[in-house]
Amino acid sequence: MSTSWRQRWQEGRIGFHLSQPHPALLEYWPTLGVEQGTKVLVPLCGKSLDMRWLADAGHPVLGIELAPEAIAQFLTQRQTPVSRYTQAGFEISRQGSVELWCGDFFHLHIRQAAEVGAFYDRAALIALPPATRERYAFHLAQLVPPGAAGLLVSITHEGEGAGPPYSVPDQEVAQLFTPNFRVTLLEQGSPDERGRTESVWSLERRGPHK
Template sequence: MSMENSWRQRWQEGRIGFHLEETHPALLKYWPTLGVPSGAKVLVPLCGKSLDMRWLADQGHPVLGIELAPEAIEQFLAQRSGGISRYTQAGFEVCRQGNIELWCGDFFHLHIQQAAEVEAFYDRASLIALPPATRERYAFHLAQLVPPGAKGLLVGLTHADGDAGPPFSVPDEEIERLMAPNFRIERLAQLPADARGRSESIWALERRGPRV
């Protein structure tokens, strides 16, 4: 089964244990410390139906969310009333509600031209949603899409379930190896493990220049 089909099947079957029914506490605590300008457009790769996008939008940030599963996008839009505009652009089916744009399609097909206005990014469940062979490609593509000086918040995850996922366990050393070539990177916090032995790490990133 392809990655796309596998991901859509998870949404269709409701196997989305990675989804939070609240804004992530780390976003509330650490996003303000990054110094992202008010009004800066935020890229949210593999966004699912994350409520974090609502919070970012409520802070005045236009949000560009990229998601493979149309089921996730429709569920997100249904969470709040408000006009929805729909159109197609660059091979993506786009839905816009307020200052949130949701692009349905493959993140790796998003090009610099479509992300031209992006000034910041947020990764809560993107890197850890990808198998090892795809994570390096993701880190490189993210670096291509965001301009020098762009700041972002990344939430990592480690667990003792071996190679099981998603979400996958991505150790600190791998995050540093993947991101440090193109980003200044700082670990802000290591959160206590939950009842399942899963521990999140919080990272601040800033894109080095120039684009790769």
């Protein structure tokens, strides 16, 4: 995945990027009951403006992104100071309350995510090929504590196997996350002009015996 993902950013083929926060984030995040000050994990974050919205809403943000081009573009959106350092093989850039970790999400250890109490996935699951999605769902479950709430946006479309964004059927979303999360379908949209249909989910990390 890493080569094709980097190539997309280098060539500017990032049709999954929105020029404003995602409508589902604005509508449904407040319903999750995530307290202000709770750190939010954003896997495969790209240069998403959703991170700005979360930060402005009072959440420290931990974004993980493989492509340094994406991080550089995010940081230039605001003329505010950036501090940079290295930890556990990640190149980290901090701007305000947003931390961007450049590296492989699967290399993020639970120690690095110790302060995380919520998560947001608008473009991570749908960026992964089928063989990697189960690994992703399991790793996410290891990184967030019991009770952690999250919002997930998935996509279905006719181009089976074509992506990213890949088509992830609702049944697969439920199958991937139900072992470790309480999964609730919040909204199922209508197909857009490209035949893509978005579904919005709330996830809550289960405890050991729930």
